[in-house]
Amino acid sequence: MPESRITTEMSADPLAQLRADLAGATAAAGDGSAEPRLDRPRQAGFGDYSTNAAMLLAPLLGDSPRAIAERLGESLGDRLGEHVERVEVAGPGFLNLFMTDAWYLGALAEVLAAGDGFGAGAAGRSERVNVEFVSANPTGPITVASGRHAAYGDALARILEYVGHDVEREFYVNDAGGQIQRFGQSIRARARGDTPPEDGYHGEYVTELAAAIDGAAEMDLDELAARGVELILEGVRTTLDRFRVRMDRYSLEHDVHPTVDEVLGRLDGVYDSDGATWLRTTAHGDDKDRVLRRSNGELTYFAVDIAYHADKLARGYDRAIAIWGADHHGHIKRMKIAWEELGGDPDRFEIVIMQLVNLTEGGARVQMSKRAGTVVRLDDLLDDIGVDAARWFLLQRSHDTTLDVDLELARSQSQDNPVYYVQYAHARIAGILAKAGEDAVRRALATDLTASPEQLHPSARTLVKRLLDMPDELRDAAERRAPHRLTAYAHETAQEFSAFYRDVKVVGAADEGGDEAVRLAVCVAAKRVLARSLDLLGVAAPESM
RNA sequence: GCGCCCGUAGCUCAGUGGAUAGAGCGCUCGCCUCCGGAGCGAGAGGUCGCAGGUUCAAAUCCUGCCGGGCGCGCCA
Incomplete structure (x- = not known):
């Protein structure tokens, strides 16, 4: 060695x-x-x-x-x-x-030398990764539950990118099938002043759609549904944009349908029984075989999804990560079986299951029911608590635990709220640097820190140690698909900056025998780490508040 | 009944093999002649669901129970 x-x-x-x-x-x-x-x-x-x-x-x-x-x-x-x-x-x-202090100062100098890119490329090896998230029926406005998916998928994508991967964010639009038909029927019913079918869509927005589409009462059903989908998608894009979620690709189920027959023809274990077409998934450990084409001739969601994944597979990513809702966990096994049947490497296809979101107000749960149309829209949440708090709170917990968002806490712009706490620390540093003046900061960054006689205060050592953790934290967050770790990291960094601020004077450090340049350097490094952490979470890092 | 997820402080949750288990909220008590008080400090509060097992070392890994959530369709 x-x-x-x-x-x-x-x-x-x-x-x-x-x-x-x-x-x-x-x-x-x-x-x-x-x-x-x-x-x-x-x-x-x-x-x-x-x-x-x-x-x-x-x-x-x-x-x-x-x-x-x-x-x-x-x-x-x-x-x-x-x-x-x-x-x-x-x-x-x-x-x-x-x-030694010398080691700390040398390490600090390296952090600063990395500029805004400290921790970038921490993954070591770069992969081409597809992240599919939020995918949902375009039959209604985006909900808080989808908002959690959006925040998670987007933050994960940002983190994966930062640590060195080439990421594509994808939204699969289920713009075909029975749900869409019922959606069209629901719009038509409202346009005619009727009540939508029992298994249709009853939200108020359906009535608004009916009013917004000229001739909705008489229009061909498929066309009506398509118009409705178009309008809904427009709204979804607007909301995602507002929520700082970027998509690179929208894939339409509609476009997948023509490929289904060809794809199913490539599968082993397809057979007909009871007038339907099945896939023998039991051959790979499933508890029962799954229907591909119903006896009424219609394709199942599963069959179309197989074709969709065949397309994804053909695009040749090193890794495909799909983010699904908890209610879809039963589909994991069969989809993975199909993926392998298509020749995909099972290790390169990951399905992340997101658990549910509950909103609480003063300790009580805010009731949400899809059927009753009382599901809280993401837009309503954003109106209520703001984008920063919404992103933070939806990201704060692990994806595999159900999440309670305390609206009262999330809404408060006071000392109670962790997202403001972290932003405040960032703004406070900006204030200190402004007070020191650009020249002083520039000089500090040009200084050979290791030559400084500064004896680091324990708070400074603790803070710098925390800053040095960033590459590891990012790597962990990326590898474990765990953006929530970054909220914890940002919060700890903010806390330790606060302790540093309390214990040592930065501007005018000389008054207490300290080296202002070193302390400014600590501030700059801390500010960059906080700003980067917040950015990867999709939360603003304000210069002043 | 079967499958997946969860069970850690009063509440919401971090912590996927290391030495005395952490944070936020809530509660109690303090701190504004001081670079931003949207802040800071101190304190009370825990058999890590239970029982076995693996290991020098287990909240963490394995097995079995118990409790909660979500699924178990020729719906998506």
Whole structure:
């Protein structure tokens, strides 16, 4: 294992360098198979970073973890030189690293040298990724539930892009089939002053559509439905735009239909029974076979979806991520089976299931019923709590847990609301930098920070340490498809900036014997990290509030 | 009955193998001659649903139960 090799390479990620040194020392002590972790201990007494390397080496070397830790600590200390204050062996065999101010300042300088791109490309390997989300029947305005999909899919796409992937965002429009027919019938009924069919659409917007379409009462049903879809889609685009959600591609089910026969012909296990056409999905572990064409001759949603995915597959993405609602989880198995039948690699087709959203007001649940037409529209939510709060709250929780949005809290522009807390921290930094003046900031950024005599305040070290986490946080958020982690990260960063602000004076640092340039540099780095985090979440990062 | 998701502080939830389990809200008590008080600090509050198992180490992995949500159509 070449030693100093890895560490001499310039990297925009100081932690990656530290990790490389650790990996080098560990490999030299063992056979290279151990993959040590570099952790941030919660306890300040356990150092700035810690590693489990010795405990991993113990079974390999047949020695006690603590004895190995002693030796490994020494060689690691040699590698790190002046970057490390001391290396301690603790507990069952942890190695705790206490970094020097010099290391912190060097790391800070690297963060700043990365400009606005700190953490960019953290994925390492770039893939061409398709993210399909929000896809829904274009038979009504976009709801809060779809809003969660939209916020999630968009933030995920932003994060994937930032860490280095080539992302395409796609909206699949189910503009064909029975639901659309019922939609057309519903519009016609309203146009004629009748009540829509039982299984039709009863929302008030249907009446508005009927009024907006000339001759709706007499129009051909298919044409009427198509006109309705057109108007709904227009509204959907407007809402998504307002919600800062960008789509690269709208795929229409209508366009998929002509390809269905050809695609189904490529599948094994298609057979006729009871006047219908089936796919033998049980051959691949499904509990029952699935209908492709009903005995009345109509295609099922499944059949059309297979053709849609065949098209997606043919487009040759490295990875396709589809975001579906919780009520669709029963379809995962059969769709994956079909994907494989089509020759797709199962590892390159992911389905993310979004759990439901509930709105609460003063502790009570806001009742939503699709049938009764009392579903809350995303637009209504945006009117109520604003785009920033809506994006934040809809993104705050993991996609696989049901989400409660406390409207009262989300609405309040007070100290209670986490999204304003983070934005406030960003604006506050902007205020400080403005107070310092452009020249001072420019000079600070041109300074060789490592030459500064500044003794970093513990709050400054904590904050810088947090900033250095960004590449890892982004990588985790991307790999785990977990944008919500970024809300937590942004909030922690804001909190730690607040502590830093409380503990040290930035403008006029000299008054207390400090180096203003270093402190300004910390501010600039923190501001960029907050701005980037907020941007990836689709939340504004205001200069003033 | 079967499948998927969830069960962590009063509430809403982070935390997918590491050392004394965290945040926000709510509650209690403090802090404005100070670069933005839309702020800051302190405190109370937890058998990580239960029981086994794997591991040097489990909220985290495995098994079985219990509780909640969502599905289980020739609907989409």
